[in-house]
Amino acid sequence: MPRILAIDYGLKRTGIAVTDEMQIIASxxxxxxxxxxxxxxxxxxxxxxxxxxxxxxxxxxxYTPSESAKLIEAFVEKFKNNFPDLPFERVDERFTSKMAFQTMIDSGLKKKQRQNKALIDEISATIMLQDYLSRKNF
Structure with a gap:
């Protein structure tokens, strides 16, 4: 079974998460x-x-677009042009960064490690993907 991939696109960094081949777990x-x-x-x-x-x-x-919406719309257009046959969905990413930061705290990461914004972006993409999988499987 093919994977599902999630993208948390940002101005500087982009977090990417993917499912396992059975589409059960987001990583x-x-x-x-x-x-x-x-x-x-x-x-x-x-x-x-x-x-x-x-x-x-x-x-x-x-539910109105945030300040970064225009930046992400430009990326979506590039994505569509480069991968016209690959289906994609837009998903609400509100609160994913806060949830990612809380996940880092809950997992016992030290303060220095929690300042790693790249890790926050990757965890945010993982949260978006796991939420999608949870809704999909109901």
Missing amino acids: GLTTIPSETAITFLKDYFAKEKVERVLIGEPKQMD
Whole structure:
């Protein structure tokens, strides 16, 4: 069974998470510089079968687009142009960074380790993907 991949795209960094082949568990894959995202994805898709991609959609509390929405829309357009046959979905990414930070605290990471923004982005993508899997399986 092909994997599902989640992207938490940001101005500087992009967190990426992926499912196992059975689409049961979401795991953080990596964090990359955002300007290399399309190149990274081309390489990854050449090696692994992916049936769907989730791309975070930043929203305010009132569901209006956040300040970073335009940046992410530009990435979505590049994604569609480079991977026209690969289905993707936009998913709400509100609170994922806060949840990622709390996960780091709960897992006992030291303060210095919790300041690693790349790790926060990767965990955020993992949270988005696990939430999607939970909803999908109901």
